Amino acid sequence: AQSVTQLGSHVSVSEGALVLLRCNYSSSVPPYLFWYVQYPNQGLQLLLKYTSAATLVKGINGFEAEFKKSETSFHLTKPSAHMSDAAEYFCAVSTNYGGATNKLIFGTGTLLAVQP
Amino acid sequence: SQTIHQWPATLVQPVGSPLSLECTVEGTSNPNLYWYRQAAGRGLQLLFYSVGIGQISSEVPQNLSASRPQDRQFILSSKKLLLSDSGFYLCAWSVGGSAGRGFFGSGTQLSVL
Numbered sequence: 001a002q003s004v005t006q007l008g009s010h011v012s013v014s015e016g017a018l019v020l021l022r023c024n025y026s027s028s029v030p031p032y033l034f035w036y037v038q039y040p041n042q043g044l045q046l047l048l049k050y051t052s053a054a055t056l057v058k059g060i061n062g063f064e065a066e067f068k069k070s071e072t073s074f075h076l077t078k079p080s081a082h083m084s085d086a087a088e089y090f091c092a093v094s095t096n097y098g099g100a101t102n103k104l105i106f107g108t109g110t111l112l113a114v115q116p
Numbered sequence: 117s118q119t120i121h122q123w124p125a126t127l128v129q130p131v132g133s134p135l136s137l138e139c140t141v142e143g144t145s146n147p148n149l150y151w152y153r154q155a156a157g158r159g160l161q162l163l164f165y166s167v168g169i170g171q172i173s174s175e176v177p178q179n180l181s182a183s184r185p186q187d188r189q190f191i192l193s194s195k196k197l198l199l200s201d202s203g204f205y206l207c208a209w210s211v212g213g214s215a216g217r218g219f220f221g222s223g224t225q226l227s228v229l
């Protein structure tokens with residue numbers, strides 16, 4: 001079975017500071033990993049994904065994540081936070097490696113607040 | 117281009133009333149379709165998924181059901197809503213083999229009172 005753990009349901013950073021959102025996964029097969037962002041009153045948007053290619057994945061809006069197999073982690077980072085980054089972020093793992101159904105298992109989410 | 121429509125955006129329903137949320141996809145054929153729920157203070161949970169017309173898989177036992185009457189239409193229903201059905205419901209689609217890249221609708225905020 002696969003699972004995702006997001007450490008910290010709420011993270012607050014100052015504008016311009018480093019953003020680090022933690023995600024650890026558990027998977028019996030090589031995982032596909034994703035970060036999604038949900039802005040207030042909007043649906044989910046894919047930020048970035050890891051699908052067994054480069055371990056450092058770059059996404060939209062300056063975010064990136066590094067797949068570390070030894071640590072079973074896929075933490076999301078951004079060097080400098082912007083006010084517009086305030087949102088809820090979800091880490092997810094795909095349950096069907098190479099399969100057709102592409103079900104996603106989500107973490108519980110991390111709400112990012114950016115202080116001026 | 118592919119788009120996904122989900123409605124209504126918000127819904128307030130009394131306990132015991134029926135529910136019907138609809139999701140349609142444009143610009144693709146034979147998509148995998150999904151219903152997720154985000155309950156207050158909790159993460160996203162996969163409720164149902166469908167790989168074809170009339171094919172529904174339920175991930176968790178609950179008071180809800182899903183149907184797929186057409187290739188690009190996915191409906192979430194309930195005969196009698198419970199308070200615990202309140203939450204944010206998201207419809208999503210993907211193409212088989214696309215490594216889990218899902219495209220999500222804008223969601224429906226359901227409040228059961």
